[in-house]
Amino acid sequence: MPTDDGKFASIRRSVRVDLLIAVCALLVSSLATLASWWQTRVIQQQLSAQVWPYLSVGESIDNDVFTLDVTNDGLGPAVIRNLSATVDGKPVGSFTAMMHAILGPHLLARAPHGQAMGLHANSIAPGDVIRAGSSINTLTLKSKRFAPLLLAAYPRVEITMCYCAILPGTCWFKDTNTNADPKPVPSCPELRHDILHANETAVLSNDF
Numbered sequence: 001m002p003t004d005d006g007k008f009a010s011i012r013r014s015v016r017v018d019l020l021i022a023v024c025a026l027l028v029s030s031l032a033t034l035a036s037w038w039q040t041r042v043i044q045q046q047l048s049a050q051v052w053p054y055l056s057v058g059e060s061i062d063n064d065v066f067t068l069d070v071t072n073d074g075l076g077p078a079v080i081r082n083l084s085a086t087v088d089g090k091p092v093g094s095f096t097a098m099m100h101a102i103l104g105p106h107l108l109a110r111a112p113h114g115q116a117m118g119l120h121a122n123s124i125a126p127g128d129v130i131r132a133g134s135s136i137n138t139l140t141l142k143s144k145r146f147a148p149l150l151l152a153a154y155p156r157v158e159i160t161m162c163y164c165a166i167l168p169g170t171c172w173f174k175d176t177n178t179n180a181d182p183k184p185v186p187s188c189p190e191l192r193h194d195i196l197h198a199n200e201t202a203v204l205s206n207d208f
Helices: 005-050 095-103 146-156
Strands: 055-062 065-072 078-087 090-092 117-121 135-143 157-164 171-175 183-185
Touching (some): 055 171
Antiparallel strands (some): 117 135, 157 171
């Protein structure tokens, strides 16, 4: 039977053109999807930067008053998840225990007679929020004798903490003994020695 090679060639060319158009359409669709994904990621990063917290622990002394504060120097609120402290590499269970590990117990009894002395320790609980630009005072010791000693010995203290932003999945780990920026982590683990779980209500008594 007779065949029409020209007709079949035309059909083959038409199929190739349709296939090329389909491939180009698929490529354009893939590029559009990729561009949309990248734009969404950039927006998420910009949003994260707008609510990025940055916690630091700072010690200072003024008029024989030693203070230890946790400060949020970032742009967004910080949700504290855990915090631990060691003195000479040994964990302590509270900020007052940290102070005793450095200075020893019974500070009131050892203070010079007639010398003013005051103590305040603030309890922080898991989930507490520090707003951007604000701070929490964790320990204040007023003593002409002991406050300078506590400040001088503070380099023996190492504090680590983990905190999160208000956006899910954005957390950081901070070690105060390093100058490195906080390390991003997917979540904050539970710690065996966590000061945040200590019920710390310190008052000036003979025990201190």
